[in-house]
Amino acid sequence: MWIHRQKLLEDSLSIQKLFHEAKQLDAMMGRQEGRLIDKDLLQHASTGQLQTFLDQQTQMIEAVESYRRSVESVCELGRKLIRGQVAGMGRIEQKVYSLKQRYANLCVMVHDRKCLLFEWITFRDMLQKIDT
DSSP: HHHHHHHHHHHHHHHHHHHHHHHHHHHHHHHHHHHHHHHHHHHHHOOOHHHHHHHHHHHHHHHHHTHHHHHHHHHHHHHHHHHTTTHHHHHHHHHHHHHHHHHHHHHHHHHHHHHHHHHHHHHHHHHHHHHO
């Protein structure tokens, strides 16, 4: 009986840890999503501004990449809890899935914006060469 109660307490603690860490990661990813450069802004930016935006995007990529270990840790904890068939497995599975998807989408968006910035900088440089 005590062993069962101890396991329930350990599972509850693990579940709370998972949701707490997932909430922190959601907040960090939300901040990074808010920092993404608006595509319309790029059309009217000077070459210097584009270079500044590129530097910001590079910093964002580093920040997002630093979340990878935390995301993997939370996902592994979630898989462990699901394998252990704890109460609330559906919620845990959904949280793990949504966290992985959001992280993957954020990585794609950040890398896409960086590529777009490179293209705009190249385009602006070509226009300047044509004008001179």
